[in-house]
Amino acid sequence: PSLFRLPKMPRSREGVKRSPIDPGALEVAIAEVRNGSSINKAAEAHGLSRSTLQSYVKKVLGGGTPSVNNNCAHWKVFSEEEENDLAEYLILCSNSMHGLTRKSLSEMAFEFAVANSIEIPESWEENGRAGRRWVHDFMRRHDMLSLLSPQATSLGRA
Incomplete structure (x- = not known):
């Protein structure tokens, strides 16, 4: 234990800027992957992140429906x-x-x-x-x- 207590760092972080996902491109890319195309090729062809496409393909193959939610805002108490x-x-x-x-x-x-x-x-x-x-x-x-x-x-x- 130290003798001095350091103050907390200020809370001024910028959030991660994520580009919005195009639902149409996502559906087409998922269809291509289902028809035998690789995830990398489909993602590159439609301007999507490989990991994003991979997670949505996993959802679809698991029996779920892909829902694209582009609302990355945090909960605000007041408007x-x-x-x-x-x-x-x-x-x-x-x-x-x-x-x-x-x-x-x-x-x-x-x-x-x-x-x-x-x-x-x-x-x-x-x-x-x-x-x-x-x-x-x-x-x-x-x-x-x-x-x-x-x-x-x-x-x-x-």
Whole structure:
């Protein structure tokens, strides 16, 4: 065990960029493989990855039906429009001299999701607020917001 505890690395990884699969080309390539062509030749002829074609051929030969799902997006709690609405509300609050903390932001996000009947992760329901990772990612997407501790304001400034 070391004496020093190193901080965690920041979460700013780019996802793997996968090219979408053409369902028509996939069906034709599978038919060619069924008729005796090699997987490599069929994949090259139709512009598909060999491993992709191989996995779909395996599915078809196993009795399944190949379903091409080109949706590689991860699950988002709020749509872009809903997130923008939440960000606008937070800006309105900050203009009214209300400070924004991580805790208040996560609680507001939870209440916003519940009020709009949006499906939320189990951890949100258990804790009664959004998770740390969601708050971090939200703040990265909406960099015009800043988290500040609320402080007393004199009447002269208000």
